[in-house]
Amino acid sequence: MEQRTDHPLVELRGITKAFPGVVANDRIDLDVYAGEVHALLGENGAGKSTLISILAGMYRPDAGEITIDGRAQEIGSPRAAIGLGIGTVYQHLTLVPTLSVLENLMLGIDARGGRLDLAKAHARFDELAEVLGVTFSPDATVGRLALGQRQQVEIMKALWRESRVLVLDEPTSMLTPQDYDDLRLYLERLKADGLAVILITHKLHEAIEMGDRVSILRSGRKVGSLEPGDVHGRSEDELRGTIVEMMFGDATPDVESAVEVSGAEASAGGRRSPVANGGPPALAVRDVELQGEPQEVGLRGVTLELPAGQVTGIAGVDGNGQRELAEVMAGQRRPDRGSVFLGDDDVTRLGVAERYQRGVRYVTDDRIGEGTVASFDVAMNAVLKRVGEPPFWKRGRVNRRAIERYAQELIEDYDVRPPDVNARIATLSGGNIQKLVLARELSLSPKVVVFNKPTYGLDVRTAEFVRDKITELADGGAAALLISTEIEELIALCDRIAVMSRGAITGVVDNDGGAEERVGELMVSR
Amino acid sequence: MRAHAGRAGEAIVAVLIPALLALIATGLLLVILGRDPIQFYSDMLERGLLEWPGFQESVIRMSPLLLIAAGLIIAFRAGLWNLGADGQFLLGAAFAAGLAPSFVGALGSTLTLVVVMAIATVVGALWTVVPAVLRAWYGVNEIITTLMMSFIGIAVANVLVKGPFRTDVGGVARTDTLPLDDRLPLLGDTQINAGIIIAVVAIVAVHLVMTRTSVGFRLRMLGENPRAADHAGLHTKRVIVLTFMASGGLIALGGAVEILGIWGSFRADFNPAFGLIVIPLVFLARLNAIASGFLVAAFAVIQIGGESAARKSDVSSDILLALVGLILLFMAVTEWVRARRSARPLYLSPGLAETIGASPAATDESRPAQPSVGTG
Numbered sequence: 001m002e003q004r005t006d007h008p009l010v011e012l013r014g015i016t017k018a019f020p021g022v023v024a025n026d027r028i029d030l031d032v033y034a035g036e037v038h039a040l041l042g043e044n045g046a047g048k049s050t051l052i053s054i055l056a057g058m059y060r061p062d063a064g065e066i067t068i069d070g071r072a073q074e075i076g077s078p079r080a081a082i083g084l085g086i087g088t089v090y091q092h093l094t095l096v097p098t099l100s101v102l103e104n105l106m107l108g109i110d111a112r113g114g115r116l117d118l119a120k121a122h123a124r125f126d127e128l129a130e131v132l133g134v135t136f137s138p139d140a141t142v143g144r145l146a147l148g149q150r151q152q153v154e155i156m157k158a159l160w161r162e163s164r165v166l167v168l169d170e171p172t173s174m175l176t177p178q179d180y181d182d183l184r185l186y187l188e189r190l191k192a193d194g195l196a197v198i199l200i201t202h203k204l205h206e207a208i209e210m211g212d213r214v215s216i217l218r219s220g221r222k223v224g225s226l227e228p229g230d231v232h233g234r235s236e237d238e239l240r241g242t243i244v245e246m247m248f249g250d251a252t253p254d255v256e257s258a259v260e261v262s263g264a265e266a267s268a269g270g271r272r273s274p275v276a277n278g279g280p281p282a283l284a285v286r287d288v289e290l291q292g293e294p295q296e297v298g299l300r301g302v303t304l305e306l307p308a309g310q311v312t313g314i315a316g317v318d319g320n321g322q323r324e325l326a327e328v329m330a331g332q333r334r335p336d337r338g339s340v341f342l343g344d345d346d347v348t349r350l351g352v353a354e355r356y357q358r359g360v361r362y363v364t365d366d367r368i369g370e371g372t373v374a375s376f377d378v379a380m381n382a383v384l385k386r387v388g389e390p391p392f393w394k395r396g397r398v399n400r401r402a403i404e405r406y407a408q409e410l411i412e413d414y415d416v417r418p419p420d421v422n423a424r425i426a427t428l429s430g431g432n433i434q435k436l437v438l439a440r441e442l443s444l445s446p447k448v449v450v451f452n453k454p455t456y457g458l459d460v461r462t463a464e465f466v467r468d469k470i471t472e473l474a475d476g477g478a479a480a481l482l483i484s485t486e487i488e489e490l491i492a493l494c495d496r497i498a499v500m501s502r503g504a505i506t507g508v509v510d511n512d513g514g515a516e517e518r519v520g521e522l523m524v525s526r
Numbered sequence: 527m528r529a530h531a532g533r534a535g536e537a538i539v540a541v542l543i544p545a546l547l548a549l550i551a552t553g554l555l556l557v558i559l560g561r562d563p564i565q566f567y568s569d570m571l572e573r574g575l576l577e578w579p580g581f582q583e584s585v586i587r588m589s590p591l592l593l594i595a596a597g598l599i600i601a602f603r604a605g606l607w608n609l610g611a612d613g614q615f616l617l618g619a620a621f622a623a624g625l626a627p628s629f630v631g632a633l634g635s636t637l638t639l640v641v642v643m644a645i646a647t648v649v650g651a652l653w654t655v656v657p658a659v660l661r662a663w664y665g666v667n668e669i670i671t672t673l674m675m676s677f678i679g680i681a682v683a684n685v686l687v688k689g690p691f692r693t694d695v696g697g698v699a700r701t702d703t704l705p706l707d708d709r710l711p712l713l714g715d716t717q718i719n720a721g722i723i724i725a726v727v728a729i730v731a732v733h734l735v736m737t738r739t740s741v742g743f744r745l746r747m748l749g750e751n752p753r754a755a756d757h758a759g760l761h762t763k764r765v766i767v768l769t770f771m772a773s774g775g776l777i778a779l780g781g782a783v784e785i786l787g788i789w790g791s792f793r794a795d796f797n798p799a800f801g802l803i804v805i806p807l808v809f810l811a812r813l814n815a816i817a818s819g820f821l822v823a824a825f826a827v828i829q830i831g832g833e834s835a836a837r838k839s840d841v842s843s844d845i846l847l848a849l850v851g852l853i854l855l856f857m858a859v860t861e862w863v864r865a866r867r868s869a870r871p872l873y874l875s876p877g878l879a880e881t882i883g884a885s886p887a888a889t890d891e892s893r894p895a896q897p898s899v900g901t902g
Contacts, residue, residue: 332756352759362757370753376746384747384758388740396739 007070009034009196010055010086010165015064017050019427024050025061026220031213032165036228037187037197039211041204041243043431043459046217048200049091052167055198056088057081068165087158088167091457093150095157097143101125104142105157128156131193132186147318148179152186159195166190167198170457172206184210202459208239216246281305281341282479283329283360283448288338290324290503297321297503299328299335304498304505306448306479311470313494313511314483315519318453321503322483323365326452329481330362331355342448356385359447363437363454365483367430371437374426378416381425382407382440410439415465431462438469449473450481455489467493491516537817540864541810544856545824551856552849561839569838574831582717587826589787590615592725593780594804595818596732601773603736603813605749606661606766608773610672611801613679614653618646618778620683620701622785623792624691627702635708643724643782650778651771653679658770662763668770680797687792699794710787719787726819728776733815745769777801803850810857825850 008031017025024047032038042048053059055066057075066073068084075081081088095104106121125138132152136145142153151171158166172180187197187210201207207214214226224246231239284305292298299321306312314322327333329340331352339348347355352362364371372381383392383403391402407421414435416428425433434454441449451470455463470493474480484490490497490511497515498508499522507522509515553563573580594611601608622642629638657671688699695702710719736742748755748765755762780800785792807825811817832846 330757331759351761352757354759356759364757366753369751370757373747373751373754375750380743384754387744387747387758387760393740396741398738398740398743 008032009069010198011065011067012051012055013065013067015051015054015061015066017054017059017061023220025054025064027064028217028220028222030215030222032196032198033213034164034194034196035191036212037191037199037210038213038215039199039201039207040215040217041201041207041211042217043202043461046202046459047220048202048217049169050220051217052088052169052198052200055081055086055165055167057086082161082163085162085164086167087161087163087165089151089154089158089169089171091170093147093154095142095150095153098141100139100141101136101145101153101156102138104153105138105160124160125156128159131189132156133182133189146179148175148182151175151179151183159190163195165196165198167200169200170202171199172201172203202457204240204243204460205236207243208236214243216243218246280308280343282308282343283481284341285325285328285335286339286341288325288328288335288340290328290333290335292321292324292503296324299324300502300504302338302503302505304508306481307495308447308479309474309477310495311474311480311482311493313490313497314481314500315487315490315497315522316485316500318485320500322500323452324503325500326362326364326450326481326483329448329450330360332362353385359445359478361441361446361449363441363449363451365452365454365456367433367437368426372425372433375424377422377424378411378428378436379404379407379421381436382410382421385440410443411436414439431458434458434462434466438466442469442473446473446478448479448481450483452483453485454482455484455486487516487519490519537812540857540860541821544860545853547856548849548852551852552845555845555848556839556841559841561841566835566839566841569835570828570831572831573834574827574829579717580831580834583830584823584826585718585722586788587830588822589719589721589725590780590784590798590800591804591807591822591826592722592729592819593783594777594800595808595822596725596728596815597773597776597780598801598804598808599732599736599813599815599818600745600776601769602808603742603749604745604765604769605752606658606769606773607669608654608657608672608770608777609669609801609805610654610657610676610679610774611777611804612797612799613676613683614650614774614777615781615784615801616683616797617653617679618650618781619785619796620686620691620781620792621649621778622646622782623701623704623789624686626704626708626786630704630708638708639710639786642786643779646782647775647779650781651775653778654770654774655767658767661770662766676801683792684794687794691792693791701792703791704786706790709790710783721783721787724779724783728779729815729819732776736815806854810854 010030010032012028012030015025015028015030016023026047028047028051030038030040030051040048040051050059054061055075057078057080060076066075068086073084075084075086096107099107102118102121102125105125122138128134129138132155134149134152134156136149142150145153155166155168171183175183187199190197191212199207199210208231211226212228212231214231215222216224224243226239226242230242234242284303286303288299288302290299297320302321302325304312304325314325316322324333328335331340331347331350331354335348339346341347342355342358342360347358347360350358368374373384376384379400380403383389383406386392388396392399392406404421408419410416411419411421416432416435416439418428425436428436438454449470451466454466454470458466467489470480470482474495482490482493494511496508496510497519499506499519501522507518509518509522549567553567556563556566574584575581594615597614598608598611622645625645626638626642629641633641653675654672657666657668657675660666660671661668687701691701692699693702710721712719713723736745744755744760744765747758748760748762748769752762755765784798789796803825804822807821808818811821828846828850832849833843836843836845
């Protein structure tokens with residue numbers, strides 16, 4: 001706090017940006033001071049990403065003024081933003097996995113005149129490595145680094161050219177709890193160096209824990225803000241209450257409880273299963289072995305039963321075989337050894353389409369890159385897994401009207417916005433894309449549904465909607481598998497929790513109080 | 527559906543503006559060379575489109591180009607970059623030329639044409655199997671493999687023509703000549719052969735398949751997002767192989783039509799290199815089959831009319847390459863400008879414009895550098 005100067009380093013005044021049909025930013029003011037973290041909090045689609053895209057030179061605002069260090073600036077391009085000392089770390093990593101750390105850092109920046117100044121680059125790396133507490137070598141291949149380390153490389157890249165402002169877009173979405181603690185630690189050090197940090201997040205506790213200032217966005221407007229005096233003087237509970245009030249205004253109490261569930265405090269009891277001890281296994285994998293792609297751990301002797309009427313959870317650090325398991329269950333991959341049973345039938349050799357028809361559904365964790373086709377409209381994405389089936393296709397000919405009618409029903413049932421079946425799916429927010437994907441997978445009597453990190457990146461309201469759907473599904477007698485990296489979520493929803501590590505299941509815990517601790521133990525044990 | 531009219535209008539602008547710019551630029555070039563550009567262009571139009579013989583020539587030229595376009599669109603839409611069109615085309619041509627004359631005696635004219643075209647199609651389809659399998663099962667980049675197979679295909683076609691298919695008549699190595707009466711029938715009193723009907727049917731069929739059927743939807747899904755295609759349960763490997771085969775088959779059929787309609791015989795080292803010409807055309811038509819048809823027609827007119835105009839104005843016919851190249855260049859530039867424009871603020875809802883206009887921040891401190899404000 002000592003480094004704080006009286007005038008802000010970055011001042012946004014009246015920033016406005018409209019897209020067809022949506023006002024993404026409506027007269028937003030924002031002050032960012034050197035030596036402080038300014039947390040920008042809001043639900044998905046609140047306008048956070050648009051605002052930082054403007055600051056990063058990706059979009060031009062329709063109106064408003066940007067002042068940096070007391071001088072009005074126009075940020076016409078990403079290059080201009082970098083020139084002004086604004087470094088941005090996007091939600092999705094942008095590194096080249098096959099290049100070394102140093103090569104990634106120098107990419108496109110230091111290649112002036114075709115010559116690379118390696119000595120200077122090494123010196124800069126060491127400088128930044130010290131601040132960030134980096135433990136990997138500059139010559140390490142990025143593809144071999146853990147996600148938290150890759151994020152450190154991204155931050156280094158953003159700071160490479162003497163940045164004064166660091167913008168972090170949802171930096172915690174892929175981090176383990178340990179990585180998160182590290183992030184908090186080095187943000188403190190960066191602040192001490194006089195850097196101004198803008199932290200985009202939709203998680204309340206992160207804004208409170210890391211932010212010196214908090215601004216709350218809601219449907220494109222800034223609906224409230226907390227000054228350092230407000231943030232540091234008060235207890236976390238008080239802050240939480242104040243912020244929830246700002247975020248949802250006259251919201252109903254159940255919205256507030258939704259925020260609580262997504263926070264640290266989940267109920268200790270676990271889910272009460274309507275089916276005592278679960279029904280017969282709806283889906284089972286037995287002794288499944290999978291080599292996996294070069295970057296994956298694969299699967300090693302995985303046996304797991306998904307009882308009907310229950311939610312089975314998979315806990316574990318991301319990248320320990322969860323995706324491989326989900327894809328083996330869905331039929332997207334064939335295991336090298338072992339088998340998959342649906343009820344009493346061996347479905348190991350059946351593909352996705354056949355399993356889909358038999359009621360096996362898979363909600364992928366990559367809803368944009370895998371779950372939908374960005375350039376297709378909502379209607380076609382709704383029938384993506386039913387190509388060629390009547391009534392949507394009759395003797396091979398598309399029946400657009402039937403598809404639109406069906407999609408219309410789905411988006412009404414699941415409250416997808418905007419409610420336009422002709423909108424390209426890429427124009428929808430992440431939460432609404434997820435709702436459409438859920439609608440597609442949960443329609444027409446599913447028997448087994450695999451949810452891979454279904455609430456990842458969603459705002460609290462949509463996340464709660466998704467959790468309700470999972471519970472509803474199991475209560476209706478179907479089997480659900482919930483893969484999640486958030487233990488609280490698993491504790492709140494699951495009947496049993498299996499822990500995965502390095503492609504194997506290291507243990508299964510009944511969720512009846514105290515499960516959290518045992519799951520934690522299984523996660524760290526080898 | 528409603529958006530179609532607007533998009534078609536936009537597309538026409540996207541073609542007309544660059545064409546106009548290219549005509550002006552080539553005109554300047556002609557002026558520098560001391561020729562009359564107006565004369566040149568009017569000759570080109572007359573000889574390529576308005577005068578009956580030239581018009582017929584242009585239509586005849588369109589047949590192979592349309593079939594190649596149809597084949598390329600199928601593959602490109604599925605995200606499969608079949609760059610081996612020339613090899614596939616020449617193999618189709620070589621088999622048609624090599625087999626037709628010897629089949630005529632036994633099968634008669636009509637059946638020979640049908641059988642030979644079928645064989646050419648199958649040969650073209652089979653020629654793509656190697657790149658297709660390499661791509662589907664091992665992820666080998668098909669751009670490289672199809673190009674390599676194209677070189678091999680061109681060589682194989684020539685080996686066949688100089689070897690087993692070679693005529694006993696002396697002179698240049700070539701196949702036996704199919705008698706005029708046994709070639710593709712002419713339409714009425716014209717010189718235009720039935721190849722154009724096959725080609726138009728093919729391009730329209732490709733359009734309908736791509737836009738109206740589940741097959742087309744699957745191909746587009748594969749092209750737009752292969753991971754989503756896997757996720758949705760598409761048998762991507764099978765689809766890749768079948769798509770490649772359809773693409774190669776149509777292109778080889780183009781080669782057969784060229785031989786059976788026009789030449790009647792394959793001379794060694796024959797290679798019109800149509801594939802390389804059609805690739806940019808289908809891209810600029812955004813892989814839309816119907817739009818590709820129009821671009822192919824325009825190209826045929828420029829080629830046929832231009833050659834005769836160039837002779838008359840006594841300039842090298844290379845000027846046509848300059849013209850076509852400039853059209854493509856300006857089309858690319860126009861695309862780029864449009865893309866940049868759409869990235870800027872274009873839309874402001876009336877309500878919002880009012881809000882901004884009324885807000886003191888915008889009126890008091892309005893800067894000329896922000897022209898978009900308040901004009902929505």
